[in-house]
Amino acid sequence: MKTIESITIYGGLNKNGIQERVRKIELKKGDIIGIVGPTGSGKSSLVSDIEQIAQEDTNTLRKVLINHATPSLKERRDPRLKMIAQLSQNMNFIADMTVEEFLIMHSKCRNKDKRIIHDVIESANLLTGEAIQLQDNLTALSGGQSRALMVADVAIISESPIVLIDEIENAGIRKHEALDMLSGKGKIIFVVTHDPVIALTTGKRIIMKDGGMDELINTSAQESVISCDLGLIDQYMLNLRELIRTGQTIEQLELQLTNV
Amino acid sequence: MKMIIVAGTPGAGKTSVLVHIIKHLQSRDIHPSVVKIDCIYSEDAERFKKLGVPALLGLSKDMCPDHYSIYNTWEMLEFAEKNRSEMLILETAGLCHRCAPYTQNCLGVCVIDSTSGPNTPRKVGPFLSSADVVAITKGDIISQAEREIFRERILEMNPTCSVTDVNGLTGYGSYELADHFLSATDGSFDNDTLRHTAPFSVCTLCVGEMRVNRKYHRGLLRKINGIQEYTGE
Numbered sequence: 460m461k462t463i464e465s466i467t468i469y470g471g472l473n474k475n476g477i478q479e480r481v482r483k484i485e486l487k488k489g490d491i492i493g494i495v496g497p498t499g500s501g502k503s504s505l506v507s508d509i510e511q512i513a514q515e516d517t518n519t520l521r522k523v524l525i526n527h528a529t530p531s532l533k534e535r536r537d538p539r540l541k542m543i544a545q546l547s548q549n550m551n552f553i554a555d556m557t558v559e560e561f562l563i564m565h566s567k568c569r570n571k572d573k574r575i576i577h578d579v580i581e582s583a584n585l586l587t588g589e590a591i592q593l594q595d596n597l598t599a600l601s602g603g604q605s606r607a608l609m610v611a612d613v614a615i616i617s618e619s620p621i622v623l624i625d626e627i628e629n630a631g632i633r634k635h636e637a638l639d640m641l642s643g644k645g646k647i648i649f650v651v652t653h654d655p656v657i658a659l660t661t662g663k664r665i666i667m668k669d670g671g672m673d674e675l676i677n678t679s680a681q682e683s684v685i686s687c688d689l690g691l692i693d694q695y696m697l698n699l700r701e702l703i704r705t706g707q708t709i710e711q712l713e714l715q716l717t718n719v
Numbered sequence: 720m721k722m723i724i725v726a727g728t729p730g731a732g733k734t735s736v737l738v739h740i741i742k743h744l745q746s747r748d749i750h751p752s753v754v755k756i757d758c759i760y761s762e763d764a765e766r767f768k769k770l771g772v773p774a775l776l777g778l779s780k781d782m783c784p785d786h787y788s789i790y791n792t793w794e795m796l797e798f799a800e801k802n803r804s805e806m807l808i809l810e811t812a813g814l815c816h817r818c819a820p821y822t823q824n825c826l827g828v829c830v831i832d833s834t835s836g837p838n839t840p841r842k843v844g845p846f847l848s849s850a851d852v853v854a855i856t857k858g859d860i861i862s863q864a865e866r867e868i869f870r871e872r873i874l875e876m877n878p879t880c881s882v883t884d885v886n887g888l889t890g891y892g893s894y895e896l897a898d899h900f901l902s903a904t905d906g907s908f909d910n911d912t913l914r915h916t917a918p919f920s921v922c923t924l925c926v927g928e929m930r931v932n933r934k935y936h937r938g939l940l941r942k943i944n945g946i947q948e949y950t951g952e
């Protein structure tokens with residue numbers, strides 16, 4: 460697979476057929492960018508434009524370049540050459556097969572050695588409380604298990620220099636660990652999110668409105684600090700959740716932030 | 720005249736995808752005529768008419784819709800010619816897995832639903848394996864990994880086809896398909912032949928037998944044990 464230095468998105472049209480306000484976004488190796496906006500504002504279509512490396516051939520007429528050039532059709536379509544891994548919003552698998560069959564088949568599609576599947580299971584099981592077994596049926600996995608397996612599959616089998624993540628938070632898995640697993644060094648990450656903690660850990664964020672990219676905001680130094688504090692709140696909430704789940708009672712609120 | 724034959728099981732997304740493609744064709748000043756073949760009932764022709772294209776519905780009733788469509792090809796081509804169309808698009812009923820409605824000189828397009836599971840490409844037979852273009856729908860409901868596996872299975876069954884992911888709701892991928900329609904060769908159909916034999920049935924049920932007892936059945940019968948025999952005179 461070729462090394463990717465940059466990805467450029469040229470703006471097209473929004474839902475009303477008017478030019479979207481953001482005309483160009485360029486991301487470099489190692490960048491992480493958020494995609495935010497209300498439901499129906501066009502977040503998932505932006506993700507699908509990037510996944511397909513749109514060439515003014517989708518409804519939005521956006522154009523996406525890799526290293527300032529249009530990739531060949533083969534690079535855009537053939538999973539063996541694909542430069543992009545996508546974790547979509549789907550919460551469940553629908554393919555009727557065992558976890559093992561699924562992972563073997565997918566590793567074949569992506570030209571990976573099939574021994575890799577054990578790493579996938581191991582990683583997936585770090586993200587969910589209910590262990591997944593190779594012999595489990597894919598469609599019988601719980602929502603959390605499915606999501607955990609999708610994350611590990613994208614991180615390990617679809618391993619690619621560009622990663623698209625469509626809402627990782629509402630899946631009942633350990634979201635920060637999941638994000639770390641997907642993010643690896645030197646990758647370009649797009650993350651659709653409603654979660655302020657995740658949104659503020661990115662370097663910048665695209666604001667979506669009416670199907671178009673409406674604004675590009677750089678995360679300020681202040682926001683980065685706030686993001687750390689929010690991380691503490693988040694951790695605290697997680698701990699409370701664990702306590703409650705294991706039958707303990709909560710006596711008082713013990714939340715201390717560093718600089719609030 | 721270009722003839723595009725679109726096949727795929729009911730609900731695969733044929734009409735939805737065609738609606739997007741026809742809009743792209745119209746924006747490039749191409750005016751196709753569309754024919755929908757079904758057995759009992761279909762609203763598809765009305766959906767096509769709403770786009771302002773001439774559309775015709777053919778109902779085969781109790782006849783095989785694929786036979787019906789084949790021996791009506793001539794009438795359909797005439798319909799398109801009468802409308803001064805450069806292109807005839809035919810949406811088949813897509814009821815059975817035994818047949819492939821494509822002719823040698825048409826562009827054969829198979830529309831297949833990716834949520835039908837990764838074994839589907841192995842089951843559907845000739846309408847997939849003899850297609851020129853395969854359009855995979857409903858990828859929006861499954862994971863990228865499942866999409867990739869499905870694509871692999873398609874290529875296993877038809878290594879030379881051109882595969883496109885398309886979304887019947889949003890139209891993603893329909894530009895690429897419209898390009899295939901546009902670059903289809905202008906064919907002459909006088910000496911055209913089918914790519915695959917049409918579904919075939921020659922037993923007494925075909926001529927109205929209602930009784931199930933085995934003593935009433937004549938003709939070429941294939942038994943569940945695999946033995947095929949001719950019963951009768």
Ligand SMILES: Nc1nc2c(ncn2[C@@H]2O[C@H](COP(=O)(O)OP(=O)(O)O)[C@@H](O)[C@H]2O)c(=O)[nH]1
Nearest residue numbers: 729730731732733734735856857885886887888
């Ligand atoms: N989610 C989703 N639904 C689709 C897609 N394509 C078609 N559909 C839906 O599938 C159903 C059947 O589509 P239709 O075009 O009538 O199928 P046909 O019988 O093959 O012509 C309709 O409810 C469509 O809205 C797609 O790509 N994604």
Ligand SMILES: [Mg+2]
Nearest residue numbers: 733734763810
């Ligand atoms: Mg239809």
